[in-house]
Amino acid sequence: MTSPTAVAYPTPFELGNGNQTTTWAECIAFYERLAGRFPGVLRWWRVGTSDTGLPMHAGLVTSDGVFDRETLRDQGRPIFFNNNGIHAGEPEGIDACMALVRDFCLEPERLAALGKTVFLFIPVYNVDGCVNRQSTSRVNQLGPESFGFRGNGLNLDLNRDFIKCDSLAAQMFNRFFTAWNPDVMVDTHTANGADHVYAMTLIPTQPDKLGGDLGNFLRERMLPAIYGEMQRRGWPTCPYVNLLAETPDDGIEDFLDLPRFSTGYAALHHTIGFMPETHMLKPFADRVAAMRTLLEVVLDFSVANAARIQQLRRDLRADAERRTQWPLRWRNDHARPARLRFQGYSAVRTPSRLGDYQRIAYDRRQPWEKDIVHFDRCVEERVVTAPKAYLVPQAWRDVIKRLKWNGVALRPLDADRVFDAARVYRVVEVGTRATAYEGHMFHDHVLLSTHCEAIRARAGDMLVSLDQPQARYAVETLEPEAHDSFFRWGFFNSVLERKQDHISAYVFEDTALQMLADEPALRQTFDDWKAAHPAQLSDQQAVLWFLFTHGRRHAEPEWRRYPVAALI
Structure with a gap:
């Protein structure tokens, strides 16, 4: 239902036929006009630049005109964050947010209802995709008449980029999210998939993965309240229809929101996240209305329960500082339907x-x-014992940058130092996707060996203590077996390559004989290999390469050694 205030400041959607969405230029001009007219309600500013050089913006609404982030933090103000247009072909949230912010500016009662809660928003996250307009890329979607594209200027899906941060948008988002530290996030989307009655479906941060009393609060209090209120307001909502088989008749299971996705990324910061997914085959006007309602319902609950949510987040962050074990991988539990x-x-x-x-x-x-x-x-599918700290060699600058963007406390060593006991991984086997995935050759399978050794560190190497609120982010990015670790995304691929990879057979033949005499373990390993591979004994290169790579004499300590050590 269109607000009466739309007469004064109508959105492009409201001016259209119900099947049109705003362009990026129209959206930015709309907010600039509102911010100029209502400076005591709306703060509007540029937060970054997209990969194609376009400005990225954010907005902030408060009921009392306080906009300074440090002041808001000192006051302990609750932060509600709405992200829109990450997939620019799914624009309902862009239009719904515009109307909601307009109504905050023009309706004193609605603004006052925010109380101390801050409404923070990014109007269009994937700016590059939003300006790449057409009407065909969303193959099965009913309207709007034209819309943006899923990929950004680098043809990246930004809802897979929160950990690897290939895009300028994600690099900005990491810093922005960390600085504002929202209590609740709503990231708006449109779903594909099976047809059903619901115009709105919902992916929450998976409660078990979120963990602690905050996860229980989400499951037992917040989600039932949201579903009940959406039903009462005329937009019945169900969990995201993540099918077990071909149709909903066979059942559904929770979407496993890994950290590459917005709600999984939010969980690394102990933030409750929601990914509302309107249904592609419902009329666009209905999808916008359902999205506006969902935003209001989650916001109203967040305002009413702000103190409780903030306390549960504090508890979870404090717990992170003293955990002795961390889950690295999760799976759906089919034992508890x-x-x-x-x-x-x-x-x-x-x-x-x-x-x-x-x-x-x-x-x-x-x-x-x-x-x-x-x-x-x-x-939990895989759990690791928490070390006291991680040691990240300073050479791995891209990893260190991402840790810093996410508020992870790092301490550079001021002098060379030897650590007597460290858990060190060696990569036994990796299984890499046959085709590129979001610009990377992602490692789906990782097999490691683990041993303890003394580590010699250099001045300037980084210590990452787990005695900090951001311990979860550190663990789930630095432990190579975690779902979306930096290792899986290929940040450490150079350690998978031998640097000395050539032998001259006529010279190495004598060297290999001497290695077998000097290294009994190599002789045993070689005997086992010969018994298992008799056909390769006629291949000189195969025989010599086996001895070269398995012997101690020419071993490269860096080869397949994961550079980040866990100090125990």
């Missing part, structure tokens, strides 16, 4: 006219409502 009342449409299968298979369609003339299985829990 729940039941979810769901409204869907009958799936109809008919022979395809294109190939020799059955196609599926959903018949909206045959709605149904019934309980389906919902796996709404996750369990």
